[in-house]
Amino acid sequence: MQRMNKLHRSRYINVVVSMMMAFLMLAAMGTTQVHAAQYTTGTIDPAELKAGDVVYRGVQLTVDRQIVVCKKCNMIWITTGTDYGTGDMKRSEVVATEAHKDHPDKVGYSEFNWYFNLDSSGPLLKNTPYTIVENANIKYKIIYNTNGGSQIAEEKQTSLPDPLPAATKDGYEFAGWYTDADFTTIARPGQALTADTTLYAKWVEHRHTFRDEWSSNDTSHWHAATCEHTTEKKDEAAHVYGTAGVERYTCSVCKYVSETRKREAEAADKKNTESKPVKVKRTEAKDAALNSKFNVKAGKTVKVTWGKVKDADGYDVYMAYCGKDKEKVVKSVKAADSLSVEISKLKKKGINQKKNIKCHVLAYKMVDGKKVTVAKSITIHAAGKKNKSVTDAKSIKLKKTSYVLAKGKKAVVKASIVKKDKKRPIINHISEFRYATSDSKVAVVSKNGKITAKGKGSCSIYVYATNGCAQKIKVVVK
Numbered sequence: 001m002q003r004m005n006k007l008h009r010s011r012y013i014n015v016v017v018s019m020m021m022a023f024l025m026l027a028a029m030g031t032t033q034v035h036a037a038q039y040t041t042g043t044i045d046p047a048e049l050k051a052g053d054v055v056y057r058g059v060q061l062t063v064d065r066q067i068v069v070c071k072k073c074n075m076i077w078i079t080t081g082t083d084y085g086t087g088d089m090k091r092s093e094v095v096a097t098e099a100h101k102d103h104p105d106k107v108g109y110s111e112f113n114w115y116f117n118l119d120s121s122g123p124l125l126k127n128t129p130y131t132i133v134e135n136a137n138i139k140y141k142i143i144y145n146t147n148g149g150s151q152i153a154e155e156k157q158t159s160l161p162d163p164l165p166a167a168t169k170d171g172y173e174f175a176g177w178y179t180d181a182d183f184t185t186i187a188r189p190g191q192a193l194t195a196d197t198t199l200y201a202k203w204v205e206h207r208h209t210f211r212d213e214w215s216s217n218d219t220s221h222w223h224a225a226t227c228e229h230t231t232e233k234k235d236e237a238a239h240v241y242g243t244a245g246v247e248r249y250t251c252s253v254c255k256y257v258s259e260t261r262k263r264e265a266e267a268a269d270k271k272n273t274e275s276k277p278v279k280v281k282r283t284e285a286k287d288a289a290l291n292s293k294f295n296v297k298a299g300k301t302v303k304v305t306w307g308k309v310k311d312a313d314g315y316d317v318y319m320a321y322c323g324k325d326k327e328k329v330v331k332s333v334k335a336a337d338s339l340s341v342e343i344s345k346l347k348k349k350g351i352n353q354k355k356n357i358k359c360h361v362l363a364y365k366m367v368d369g370k371k372v373t374v375a376k377s378i379t380i381h382a383a384g385k386k387n388k389s390v391t392d393a394k395s396i397k398l399k400k401t402s403y404v405l406a407k408g409k410k411a412v413v414k415a416s417i418v419k420k421d422k423k424r425p426i427i428n429h430i431s432e433f434r435y436a437t438s439d440s441k442v443a444v445v446s447k448n449g450k451i452t453a454k455g456k457g458s459c460s461i462y463v464y465a466t467n468g469c470a471q472k473i474k475v476v477v478k
């Protein structure tokens with residue numbers, strides 16, 4: 001058993017050694033091929049010539065280049081330039097080096113194709129190898145390691161780009177490209193490359209805060225970063241415009257006014273007023289529609305509901321505590337179909353439930369950017385929920401709910417109140433009943449409830465209690 005093992009081991013070692021030798025030979029051959037090509041003839045792309053390659057007179061470049069030649073050392077340096085300035089500059093560099101500084105008269109510069117033309121009377125020797133020391137035309141791979149930043153595609157160049165590309169990384173500020181991962185050597189833009197190169201992006205943590213106010217251009221708005229160096233934006237969105245009035249050209253979010261849209265809107269308004277003047281006015285029928293469901297329910301909050309007015313663009317709800325306070329807008333409803341609101345504060349405080357509430361509603365239409373009142377409700381006075389001294393009407397009782405009158409005849413409405421709380425009086429700082437007609441061409445009604453027939457037709461007479469509680473009387477005029 002032991003002998004066998006020994007035999008196996010020595011065989012194994014032999015195989016490994018011969019494999020290693022084969023590998024080394026291959027590697028050596030590979031190196032020879034890459035680094036020491038000889039060019040005796042032909043036209044060659046300057047990017048293909050490597051340092052260490054040897055060229056003879058007779059070789060030409062597909063694109064001519066300024067080169068520096070040392071005739072003592074038989075060496076050449078190939079630049080990327082085509083002008084004599086580039087050649088001259090490279091020569092100064094070469095004669096300053098230790099190897100050539102004692103024979104500057106042997107170092108010259110000119111075009112490669114002139115030096116190496118077989119037929120020219122150029123100063124180079126025929127059948128003599130000239131070794132390439134340096135060739136600035138070789139392109140090397142540049143790999144951008146952005147360290148978690150935005151990707152940048154690798155490229156092949158003779159030198160680093162100038163300027164170097166920009167990368168971004170969320171929450172970080174770019175702090176430069178380095179040629180090493182430890183950020184000790186900063187990459188120099190435009191530096192000639194002599195090998196494939198990886199650049200490493202350095203980042204410094206840096207988060208942005210954004211302004212509260214909006215920034216805007218003609219199409220959108222955003223919150224700008226408080227830092228000047230960045231164009232980072234937050235909440236960027238297109239402007240939001242409405243369909244009527246100033247909202248057609250004023251962004252509802254940032255209040256930006258679009259001059260273009262404003263001009264268009266004004267032109268449209270002008271055209272409208274010229275062609276068909278808008279007939280917008282308050283009518284008895286619209287008032288009746290608004291009053292038809294008008295109700296104020298006072299409690300911890302005050303719920304106000306009303307009837308829909310045809311053509312209204314919105315409603316303004318006015319409210320105050322009963323007494324000398326003037327009613328003020330407590331809610332502006334910018335929708336035609338929104339017919340109720342709930343108010344939880346008056347005079348900037350929670351509702352005082354011991355106080356009575358007065359309230360009315362205006363329906364408006366937007367005309368040329370302005371509100372025009374198309375209906376006005378009665379003013380309701382509603383008892384506060386915790387007010388112990390007064391009560392509201394529960395309903396109205398009518399003696400008669402329809403009248404047929406000849407033109408010019410009169411009749412008096414006979415109404416009485418059914419109270420919510422029989423022991424308390426109704427609010428009495430306004431008249432017990434208020435009256436309105438739906439069409440005063442047919443019949444009118446006085447503030448004491450006297451109906452006067454005016455013209456043929458039919459209409460409704462409305463009777464309202466203090467809290468808006470209502471009854472309808474039909475009047476036909478013959």
Ligand SMILES: [Zn+2]
Nearest residue numbers: 070072073100
């Ligand atoms: Zn030399």
Ligand SMILES: [Zn+2]
Nearest residue numbers: 206208227230
């Ligand atoms: Zn910043």
Ligand SMILES: [Zn+2]
Nearest residue numbers: 221239251254
């Ligand atoms: Zn905007």
Ligand SMILES: [Zn+2]
Nearest residue numbers: 322323358381
């Ligand atoms: Zn009142």
